[in-house]
Amino acid sequence: MTRRCNWRDCQAWKDEGLEFSTTSNEACKLYDAALTQIVGFYQDKSMGGMDQTFKGLKEADPEFVMGHILTTGLTLCSVSIDIKKDEQLQKSLDYLVTLKEKPTTTHRETKHIEAVQVLADGYMSKAANIWEDLLVDYPTDLLALKLAQINYYYLGQSIPMRDSIARVFPHWKPSTPLYGYLYGMHAFGLEESGMYAEAEIAANKGLAINPNDCWSSHANAHCFEMTGRHDNGIQFMTETENDWKICDGLADHIYWHLALYYVEIGNYSKALDIYDSEILPRCLNSTYTVHAASLLYRLEFEGVKVGKERWQQLYETGEPSHFKHLLVYNDLHYVMAALRSEHQDVAKAQINSIREFIRDRCGDQCDVMKEVGLPVCEALVAYENGEYAQAVDLLNPVRYKFVNMGASNAQRDEFQQLFIHAAINSPEKHHKRLARSLLLERKALRENTPLTDRLTDRLLAMNIDD
Template sequence: AWKAEGIQISTNSNEAARLFDALLRQYVSWSECAQLGGMDKTLSKMIEAEPNAIMSRVISLGLEAMGTGRSIRLDENYQNELKQLLDDACKHGTTYEKNHAKAINMFANDKILAACEEWEKILNETPNDLLALKFAHDAYFYLGDKQSLRDSIARVFPKWKSTTPCYSYLYGMYAFGLEECEQYDEAENYAKKGLELNKYDAWATHALAHCMEMNGRIEEGIHFMESTETDWNKCFLLACHNYWHIALYYIELGKYNEALLYYDREIGKRVKSATMLDIVDASSILLRFEMEGVSVGNRWKALLPIVKPHVNDHILAFNDAHIRMVIEGCSDSTIRKNHCDSIANYINNNYGDNNERTRNFGKSICDAITSYYNGDYHEVVQTLSPIRHNVYNIGGSNAQRDIFTQLLIHSALSSTKVSDYKLGKMILEERNMVKKNSSLSQRLLNKYS
């Protein structure tokens, strides 16, 4: 089937090829195939079928890389496996396999922009290569590159046949890129089309949830997400994040009990998976509660053992900011010092795309979170205000990064400096232009006026 699509895979095992397909489908659909025992079992059976197959190792190591929870600087086995893959691909692989091995090595070595170029070269030759498309889509998200998030799908969409397996998932992927570029009407149309073709597409659901969030259609968003819950919550890998969106809606409305219920029933339990996306969801929602004056009790403490293994990773500045939220939420001065020292050491002794973003933006955001918890609101303003229009460089979505805008607004309006207060009002107006009909903005205006 791969050869019929013009994709040159060198495996001799039909079983390995079949399981590769199954794993790729699970990755793209954010779901676990119960019949095959989920992604982990599918992956181990695939490797077992042909341990040295290049593309089996590409997807295996690629999924590790895209999970952003395993650092090549700290994990020698991971480093060796990636190097071995590249060596083997260069010696025995097809050009296609060699390019894939090269791209994954680049991504893991913090050459994220170069990895994206490599995936685009692959897609130029084989536009129907779903693996390259999904890897690039995820990487553009990590770079905060919304235009490429959109256009990487736009470039290949017309070249796909509607009969090609997984074709329907392109609608949700394209919809999310459109939404991040603030093309909400088009985004909504594509997301709805994706859901017409497959109502279980959690990423298309997610794109639609973003449109409603950014347009201030909060009640509609709650109804949509809750009425389709049994469709999208089957997609185990994205379910926590979609529940995060519902909790976000309720916080926007000031319905904190409902939001906390979703945290306790879903997000707080699912974060035990220890995936970075789930950690980001849990930490950012707790900080939002605290900024709204809601006590979260011991919920921060439950997150600390989950983030501790990642304190020295520094794979994405976006992750580091959320790790810092947990550290500050727990008021753990020892881990705070470790994290601060580790970031400084990482900046000074490494180089790469995330390294540069951490140096220019990530460290400042982490410092601002610490200053906020210390009650040093003027320092938060001094740190965050100059970079506020460039925070997108650390990755994530508009909805996710709104937490840094909220942090800045709260700090500016709480500061004793008149100039900070005036700036806070201005930034609140900026936010109102981006997030229409926001009850949260209105609450802030009422609170600080």
């Protein structure tokens, strides 16, 4: 992997129209190093990884405003720490707010702080709007661009994700450091908006500049999935594996995509091999269990017996996050793991905690949890208990709101599959006919989908019109 090492100092940033209030060249250079690792999803060992880069950045200038914005904003965007319950994160935010009052703090830095404050209050969409407003005046501010993108992703807002990049692209020069990463970011927004051909072109431009741009590889993975080119996806991902697997922050998710291709074509043993050898070890290292739970759930839809032991491992690994309620999409998988590992009492406690979260908190995730997350959680429980008709009745009114749960179209598809399986298994003939309608709809969107064909064949064998 070719890594950057010529980091920008104060003057270099100023020349790009991004003036910092700090006078520390070392702080500016370390900020550049941190930003590079963030957009590249990798740990630069020569810098000691992200943690050491962040530490050095603060040591170089303890009052470095953009440094505090980067670390606090990124921590909030990690949706792993609840600021309402974490004293250290709250102190970091409080200190950042005091920096806003410094006379040397720039207009750009002030706007960043305002966005981070709003984000801390739970309003992801409002924070993204502030970052977008900042980008009107400072279109090459990659941190603002990246943080806005992250929050669009969490809210399932594919059109803003796409257009955010399109608006700033003309202001960037190919010679500007990190320019190539814009292609992968744009490609993902294009793909999530259904513009698959354009997305592939953009992703391949990003990879031509930097073969290790794993976000571009990731965008291509989505394109192959959504256009039903599973064999092409397998070929691409395996041929480029050495390019993207070194990106620690995204490799587990890209392996998840590779496994999905094998699930689709019915090679379940290969998908499970990828789970055991690549996804699970990374999951245990990061304690992020969502991708792993998603894959196991899909395999069980296909009739694969993955075993209680695998679910128990995920349940125990993800346990510290079970009651944080920071992202609806994640919470669904924590409930899922509790149910499949036969901790029904914990799943019940999780759902009760979710109800308290809806009652006591505010913000975008709270709204989405009330509107979509809670009924989907209840549907998971109903499905687990064999109450398929109830699961259908819970999912049907919110199916077009799944997008609000965030993540990608490919990720949310497991809940469409849950809906279909519940309808097929329901004792009500009307639900089985609904399943047929859903499968016809699915086939119209993606013609080459063996998974859909298998479900259709299963349904046809039931003689639902008799």
